[in-house]
Amino acid sequence: MAAEISERRELVLKLVIQEFIENPLTPVASELLVRKYGMNVSSATIRNEMAALEDLGYLTHWHTSAGRVPTDAGYRYYVENLMDRTPLSATEQRTIRHQFYQVRSELDQWIQLAGAVLARTAQNASVVTQPRAYQVRFKHLELIAIHDTTVLLVLVLHDGTIRQQTFSVESARSQDDLSRVASRINERCHDAVVGKIEDLLHQDRALPLPTLDDLEQQVLDLVVKAMRQLEEQVNSQIHSDGLIEMLNQPEFAQVERVRQVLEMLQGGKGLSPLIPRALASNGVQVVIGGEHSRDEMREYSVVLSRYGITGEVVGVLGVIGPTRMAYPRTISTVRYISTVMSDLLGDLYGGESNRS
Amino acid sequence: MAAEISERRELVLKLVIQEFIENPLTPVASELLVRKYGMNVSSATIRNEMAALEDLGYLTHWHTSAGRVPTDAGYRYYVENLMDRTPLSATEQRTIRHQFYQVRSELDQWIQLAGAVLARTAQNASVVTQPRAYQVRFKHLELIAIHDTTVLLVLVLHDGTIRQQTFSVESARSQDDLSRVASRINERCHDAVVGKIEDLLHQDRALPLPTLDDLEQQVLDLVVKAMRQLEEQVNSQIHSDGLIEMLNQPEFAQVERVRQVLEMLQGGKGLSPLIPRALASNGVQVVIGGEHSRDEMREYSVVLSRYGITGEVVGVLGVIGPTRMAYPRTISTVRYISTVMSDLLGDLYGGESNRS
DNA sequence: TCTTAGCACTCAAGGTATGTGAGTGCTAGA
DNA sequence: TCTAGCACTCACATACCTTGAGTGCTAAGA
Numbered sequence: 001m002a003a004e005i006s007e008r009r010e011l012v013l014k015l016v017i018q019e020f021i022e023n024p025l026t027p028v029a030s031e032l033l034v035r036k037y038g039m040n041v042s043s044a045t046i047r048n049e050m051a052a053l054e055d056l057g058y059l060t061h062w063h064t065s066a067g068r069v070p071t072d073a074g075y076r077y078y079v080e081n082l083m084d085r086t087p088l089s090a091t092e093q094r095t096i097r098h099q100f101y102q103v104r105s106e107l108d109q110w111i112q113l114a115g116a117v118l119a120r121t122a123q124n125a126s127v128v129t130q131p132r133a134y135q136v137r138f139k140h141l142e143l144i145a146i147h148d149t150t151v152l153l154v155l156v157l158h159d160g161t162i163r164q165q166t167f168s169v170e171s172a173r174s175q176d177d178l179s180r181v182a183s184r185i186n187e188r189c190h191d192a193v194v195g196k197i198e199d200l201l202h203q204d205r206a207l208p209l210p211t212l213d214d215l216e217q218q219v220l221d222l223v224v225k226a227m228r229q230l231e232e233q234v235n236s237q238i239h240s241d242g243l244i245e246m247l248n249q250p251e252f253a254q255v256e257r258v259r260q261v262l263e264m265l266q267g268g269k270g271l272s273p274l275i276p277r278a279l280a281s282n283g284v285q286v287v288i289g290g291e292h293s294r295d296e297m298r299e300y301s302v303v304l305s306r307y308g309i310t311g312e313v314v315g316v317l318g319v320i321g322p323t324r325m326a327y328p329r330t331i332s333t334v335r336y337i338s339t340v341m342s343d344l345l346g347d348l349y350g351g352e353s354n355r356s
Numbered sequence: 357m358a359a360e361i362s363e364r365r366e367l368v369l370k371l372v373i374q375e376f377i378e379n380p381l382t383p384v385a386s387e388l389l390v391r392k393y394g395m396n397v398s399s400a401t402i403r404n405e406m407a408a409l410e411d412l413g414y415l416t417h418w419h420t421s422a423g424r425v426p427t428d429a430g431y432r433y434y435v436e437n438l439m440d441r442t443p444l445s446a447t448e449q450r451t452i453r454h455q456f457y458q459v460r461s462e463l464d465q466w467i468q469l470a471g472a473v474l475a476r477t478a479q480n481a482s483v484v485t486q487p488r489a490y491q492v493r494f495k496h497l498e499l500i501a502i503h504d505t506t507v508l509l510v511l512v513l514h515d516g517t518i519r520q521q522t523f524s525v526e527s528a529r530s531q532d533d534l535s536r537v538a539s540r541i542n543e544r545c546h547d548a549v550v551g552k553i554e555d556l557l558h559q560d561r562a563l564p565l566p567t568l569d570d571l572e573q574q575v576l577d578l579v580v581k582a583m584r585q586l587e588e589q590v591n592s593q594i595h596s597d598g599l600i601e602m603l604n605q606p607e608f609a610q611v612e613r614v615r616q617v618l619e620m621l622q623g624g625k626g627l628s629p630l631i632p633r634a635l636a637s638n639g640v641q642v643v644i645g646g647e648h649s650r651d652e653m654r655e656y657s658v659v660l661s662r663y664g665i666t667g668e669v670v671g672v673l674g675v676i677g678p679t680r681m682a683y684p685r686t687i688s689t690v691r692y693i694s695t696v697m698s699d700l701l702g703d704l705y706g707g708e709s710n711r712s
Numbered sequence: 713t714c715t716t717a718g719c720a721c722t723c724a725a726g727g728t729a730t731g732t733g734a735g736t737g738c739t740a741g742a
Numbered sequence: 743t744c745t746a747g748c749a750c751t752c753a754c755a756t757a758c759c760t761t762g763a764g765t766g767c768t769a770a771g772a
Contacts, residue, residue, distance in 0.1 A: 061736090065735045160520075165463065166463060248615075255603060385763075
C-alpha cells in the first residue's frame, strides 16, 4: 500500500472533509461514504484508502474505533487542490451588492456592513480593518469654537480617516478667526505628508518673524502628533462582528473556546500578525490551524483578503472560524466582498479598484 | 413564627446574599453562617430565620437539602435597605480619573474608556451610549472635494456627534467653491434645529429667485436628512465592552447563557427599553432579574446611570451582569464613572455637570 | 416564647459496573 | 486489487449505589 495520492484517494479525502464540514460532531465512517455517496466499492476498500491517507498525514483518528477526521494538512490539501471554486450565487451577489449600494454614501458604514455581511454569509466571526493610505496624508482640517477657550479640531486625512479632538487656546477666539486659521492651514498643507508639515513648522519657527501665528503653530503641532500616531498604529482598528454566528457553530459548546476567541478578537491580538501578510499579497489568504504562529490560534482558521486600491488605500477583511469551516463558501464570500469594497473605494477615489 | 422582618433576620438575609455573591455556585447553608461569621446562635436558629425569610419571599431553595439562595425580591431588599454604600476607594478613584485625564482631549475615546473601565472595575459587561443633546442642533459643516464630482460632507452637531458622508455633484467644483458654500451655510444655520433648516429650505424654494444655489440646496437636504435620522434613533449607538469579564463569572459555564447575553447586547435589543428610564431619572437605577419587562433579561441585572449636563447633553452608562452581582461595588463604580464623565462634559461645554 | 440538640429524611453529585453499537484492522479468498 | 467476514476497541448511555451536605421537625431546656 504505497502512500501515494491517487484519484480515488483524492475523492475519498474530499468526501471525508466535506462530510466532516457538514457534520463536525461525528467523525466520518467508511460505511457512510459508500452509502451516502454511492461509491462503487466496499467499505473495506474505503478503509484501506483512509488508512493510506492517514499515512500521508491527511486524516486522523480520535480513537481506534472512531471514524476519520481531517488533519490541518488535509484541509490544506483540500483547499489547494480539491475544493470546488464556485463563486457565490448570482442572487447572493446581487443581494450583497444591493445592501452596499444602500449605504454607498456613508463611508463609515461600509466597514460595519462588510463585517455583518461577511459574518452572516460565512456563518463565522468576521474582521475588517479600515482602508488606510500607504502614507498618511493631510486632507483638510476644521476648527470649531465650542465654548470660551475650548476648540474642537476635526482632522480629515486623505484616506477618509477622521480624527476629532479638543484643545484649549490661550485667549478666546471667534469662529471667524478660527475659520481663517483653518483655511490658511488647509491651503498650505494640501495633500502633505507629515514630514512636510513638520518641516513647515520648523522652518517657520526658525524665522525671525514667523509667518505662522501662535494658534497656527499649536494646531499644526496637534496635527503632526495625530498623524504620527496614526502612522504608528499600522493595523488601525480591527472591527469585528459575528460572534453570535460563530457561537452557533457546534465546536463552541464549551465556554473555554468562546473565551479563547474573544481574547483573540479583542484588540486583534491573535490577528495582527496576519494583517501585514494579507496586505502584502494578492488574492485570498488561508491560514489553517497549526499553521498559525500563535499557539492560541491552533484550533482556528483565518481567511483574509486585501481590498482597496493598490498604491492608494488598502484594508483587510476576512473571516475567522474553527479549522473545520466551509472553506469554499468562506473563500468565495471573502473574495466577493473584497471586490465589492474595492469597487466602492474605486468610485470614491476614482482609481482602478484592486480586483483579484 | 410571624413573617416579619427583625434586625437579626435582616442580618441573616444580608449575610446570605453577600456570601452567595462571593460564592455563587454553592447555596449558603445555615451551618456556614454560624461558622464563618461567628454568630452567637446555633444553626437551627438560623434555619428558622431562613425559613421565615423564605416565607417573606426573600430566599429560596433549589431542592430540599440544599442551602438558601436569594430571590430577586431578596436582592431588591438588599439593595434598598441592607447594602453597604461605600464609594470606590480613593486609590481607585484616582487611577480612574487619571486614565480619563490622559484622553481628555480625544472626545471619541471617552466612551471607549468608560466602557473598558466600567467592565474591568465591575467585572461584568458594560454599556455606554454617546452623550446626546436633547435637541439635535446644527453646529458646523464642511465640504471637501474628494475627486471629480465626489464631495465629502462632514457634519458636526452641537453635541459633538460627527457624521460623514459622500455625495455627487452635477459638475465638478473647486475646493474654494465648496468652502464658500460651506461657510455660507454655517453662517445661516448657526445652532439651528432641524426644523429651522427645513423652513429655510422651503422658504427659499418658494422664492422666484432663490438665494440658495443648487449645491446649497442639495447639501441642506442632506443635512436635514442626516439630522432627522439622528433624531429618530434616540438611543444612538450602544457601545458595549467587557464580554470577557462577564464570561469569567461562573454562571456562564453553559454557552446558552453566553448566546443570550450576546443577543441582548447586539444592537442593544434587551437594553433599549431601559435607556429612556435611565435618562429620565437622577441617580443610579438598578433593575433586577424578573423586574425586567423582557423575558430574556430575567436572569440578569442592570445598573444604569445618566451622565452629562442636564438640559444640554446626556448619555447613559452602566453595567449588566447576572442577578447575582456585587451590587455595592457595581453601583459605586457606575456612580463614580458617571460623575467623571459628567465632569468631562462639563469642562467641554462649560455648563454645570450633572452630579448625582 | 425563644433557642437548641438530635435525628430522620432528601437529594445532587460522583463513582462503578455493564451493555450497546458503531467503526476499525486484519485475514483469507475471489 | 478488491471484498466478505470477523474479532476487537472504545465512547456513550444507563442503571445502580454510595456519600455527605443540608434541611425540617420535634421535644426538651432557658
